Amino acid sequence: MVRKYNQLPQVAFSILLALSLKERHGYEIIKQVAEDSGGKLKLSPGALYTSIKQLHEQGLIEETAQDNDTRRRYYRLTKNGKATLGDEVAYYQNSVLLAQKRHILESGILYA
Numbered sequence: 692m693v694r695k696y697n698q699l700p701q702v703a704f705s706i707l708l709a710l711s712l713k714e715r716h717g718y719e720i721i722k723q724v725a726e727d728s729g730g731k732l733k734l735s736p737g738a739l740y741t742s743i744k745q746l747h748e749q750g751l752i753e754e755t756a757q758d759n760d761t762r763r764r765y766y767r768l769t770k771n772g773k774a775t776l777g778d779e780v781a782y783y784q785n786s787v788l789l790a791q792k793r794h795i796l797e798s799g800i801l802y803a
Contacts, residue, residue, distance in 0.1 A: 699779055702742045705732055707751060707768060707776040714755050716763035717743070751775055 699707070702724075709715060709723035720743075721734045734742075743766060746752045751772035755765045768776065790796035 698782065699775070700742075701732065702734065702738060703746055703751075704776075704779055705734075706739070706742055706746060707772055707779070710752060710766060710768045710772070711776060714757075714765045714767040716760075716765050718763075720766070746772070 705724045705727060706720055708727060709720050712723070715723065717736065717739055721736075721739055724732055724734055743752065747754070747766075750769055752766045753769050755767050757763070757765050787796060
């Protein structure tokens with residue numbers, strides 16, 4: 692699937708980032724997103740599963756079978772999902788470099 696570059700919504704980016712560590716089920720994703728965001732992003736189950744459905748339809752994540760846990764659905768990044776996440780991180784990395792050059796951000800600290 693070829694995806695024209697279009698920045699992912701924050702929730703979708705956060706879900707892909709959480710899945711970059713390992714396969715996870717919904718509640719684990721919610722916990723990892725909250726941890727990764729320092730508690731600033733708290734996903735409701737509705738927001739999570741709406742985003743999961745969209746990410747699945749875009750071919751960025753896939754459902755996996757877990758023999759030892761049939762009650763939960765587990766998800767992982769696809770090859771395209773890893774590439775898309777890499778593109779997003781590169782975009783953010785470039786944005787941070789620009790912010791530093793423009794003296795908006797100095798060594799990761801935002802200047803107002």
